Every structure is written in structure tokens, then in C-alpha cells.
Amino acid sequence: MRPARTNRTQVRFGRVFSCARLIQSFGQATRPFYWDANILHKLKIYQTIYFKFQNDYFWTMISKENLEQFSYLFDETIIDDISNVAQLKTFKKNDIIIDIGQELTHIPLLTEGNIKVLREDNDGHELLLYVLETGDTCAMSLTCCMAKSVSKIRAIADEDASVIMIPISYMTKWFNSNESWRNFILQSYQVRFDEMLETIDTLAFMKMDERLFKYLSDQVKLSASTNLEITHQEIAEDLHTSRVVISRLLKQLEKENKIELGRNKISVLEF
Incomplete structure (x- = not known):
């Protein structure tokens, strides 16, 4: 450990x-x-x-009012069905929502907050694959649900989050019968696939200092704030490297006037 x-x-x-x-x-x-x-x-x-x-x-039962923000994604039929069968669950920052090896019984649909999706190697080191925002679902969990296999990823609340949990038995049923749900699932696969390709490109073609600055810029966009409350260790875990390397590169970025370092806080001056 x-x-x-x-x-x-x-x-x-x-x-x-x-x-x-x-x-x-x-x-x-x-x-x-x-x-x-x-x-x-x-x-x-x-x-x-x-x-x-x-x-x-x-679990907390969900009302149709909670689903109004998804009216641009789903038609009225799916909104009604989700309100009848789904339930709302809340998580605190750093809570594990889905863990590696967990049997998946529900499809997550994020209504508030951000969720980090990570992969872990045999030594317990993590790599950030992508981040889910409001209105997103996890394509990796969809794949596991369809294959009836255990989770291959870990999903952690990057901040306090609310998630609609939809029983997996409805995924295929709605996919075959409802166009808006089918489009949502296919689009989710495409978006996550593009993000996975971006992660691969970052690992293959970018230096660590470039990866770090891109990571900080992405965090600014996700949080809608240039002030990031994050530790060097958390960044190191997300980028699959050591805290020492991250601390050295952050000092370098500070000298270049791209960021300003504080205690467990980073102010991004350029992104």
C-alpha cells in the first residue's frame, strides 16, 4: 500500500x-x-x-425537474423513462464512484460536478484517461455493461458530484427503441474515443513539461477558474509520474511566468 x-x-x-x-x-x-x-x-x-x-x-429517487437540463439530449419519452427507473446519487470530492474490478449494475449520467476516469497498472500507478463533465456518461462503463464484464477503470469525483444511475437492463432496450438515446450513446462513444486518442497522442508525442502545461490548461477549462486547488502529488498521479518531477517542472513554469505557485494551489496565468 x-x-x-x-x-x-x-x-x-x-x-x-x-x-x-x-x-x-x-x-x-x-x-x-x-x-x-x-x-x-x-x-x-x-x-x-x-x-x-x-x-x-x-439511493435518492429522481424527479423530472432534475432531468430538465437533458431536454436538449433526450426526447420526452426517455425523460419520463429515466425519471421512473433511475435514481440520484451524490458523491464528495475524491469519492470512488466506480472501481476497478467492480461489477457494474448501473449506467452513470453526470448531472453536476466533474469525474476523473483513470487506469491503473499492476504496481498501482494511475493514469488519467479523460474527465467527465455535466451531461456526460462513461463510455468505458457502457462497454463493460454491454459485455457484462467487471470495470476496467476507476472513476473518482474530481469535485462534489451528482450522478443519475440508470439500471443497465434499460441501456439496450432504449438503444433499440429510442433514437435520442441511441444518438446519445453513439455520440458518447465518439467523444470518449477522441479523448482517448488525444491522451495517446499526448503520451507519445509530448514532453512531460508540455503534458503538464496542457493538463493545467484543461483543468482551468473544467473548473472555469484560473486558481486550481490541487497538490503536486495529485498531478503526478494523474500524469503517471513522480511528485519530484512535477514539482521541478512547476517551478520551471513559474519562472516562465505561466503559473504562480501557492500552498496546495496553482494560479494559471497563461493558458
Whole structure:
């Protein structure tokens, strides 16, 4: 377990421990929870149970008023159907919305906030693939739902977020019967595909300092603010590099008068 990822690790472990206590309180735990050589395996088991418990119990019903912002995407039929079958879920910043290896039962539709979609290697290092904004859905999760496979990505709330969760059983049904939903799904695939190509181009053809400045510029556009509350470690995780490298390059950008550094804050002067 890597100590550098304190925030996300605390969030994930907090969920796991809460789940463990809940299970024990219902008398369903077969043994106490101890720290030992099999800790990671046990955490994964409890995490899986937590997500199942979370999916079954922590939901808020959604009204048609919550869907008005999607009237330009969907026709009235789909708006009515979503309000009847979908549920609204809220997440705090750094909450894990979808995790690697998680069985997907719902399609996410973002109504507020931003969500980072990341890939993780065997050593636990993450790479930012793309960022979802209001009105977006995750094409990677759509693919997993259609293939009935577990998630290959991790989706984390980049800020407080609200997500409409649509049961996957309706995805294919609406795709075959409703043009507005079909267009939305196909367009989502195209947009995410273009963003994936951009990520590949960035990795293949841009130097790290160029990648860093592009990342900061993209964050400005996403947050609609030139003042970014972000740590060097968080940037390093998103760009799949070390904090030392990011700190050195940020100092270089500051000398070039492109940014101004503060404590856990970066002001972008040029983008």
C-alpha cells in the first residue's frame, strides 16, 4: 500500500471499515477483522460487499425537474423513462464512484460536478484517461455493461458530484427503441474515443513539461477558474509520474511566468 495516496486511500478504507462494522452489526460477519498478511485480500472482499450494500440501499429517487437540463439530449419519452427507473446519487470530492474490478449494475449520467476516469497498472500507478463533465456518461462503463464484464477503470469525483444511475437492463432496450438515446450513446462513444486518442497522442508525442502545461490548461477549462486547488502529488498521479518531477517542472513554469505557485494551489496565468 502506497503512503503517498493518503486522500484516496483514506476514502476507500473508510468505506471498507464502515461496511465491515455494518456487516458485523447485522451478525453476518463470520470472523473478526484483523490486520494480517492477507489484509489486501480481505479489504477487497469487504469493498465488494460494501459496493453491493451501497448499490442496494443508498439511493435518492429522481424527479423530472432534475432531468430538465437533458431536454436538449433526450426526447420526452426517455425523460419520463429515466425519471421512473433511475435514481440520484451524490458523491464528495475524491469519492470512488466506480472501481476497478467492480461489477457494474448501473449506467452513470453526470448531472453536476466533474469525474476523473483513470487506469491503473499492476504496481498501482494511475493514469488519467479523460474527465467527465455535466451531461456526460462513461463510455468505458457502457462497454463493460454491454459485455457484462467487471470495470476496467476507476472513476473518482474530481469535485462534489451528482450522478443519475440508470439500471443497465434499460441501456439496450432504449438503444433499440429510442433514437435520442441511441444518438446519445453513439455520440458518447465518439467523444470518449477522441479523448482517448488525444491522451495517446499526448503520451507519445509530448514532453512531460508540455503534458503538464496542457493538463493545467484543461483543468482551468473544467473548473472555469484560473486558481486550481490541487497538490503536486495529485498531478503526478494523474500524469503517471513522480511528485519530484512535477514539482521541478512547476517551478520551471513559474519562472516562465505561466503559473504562480501557492500552498496546495496553482494560479494559471497563461493558458
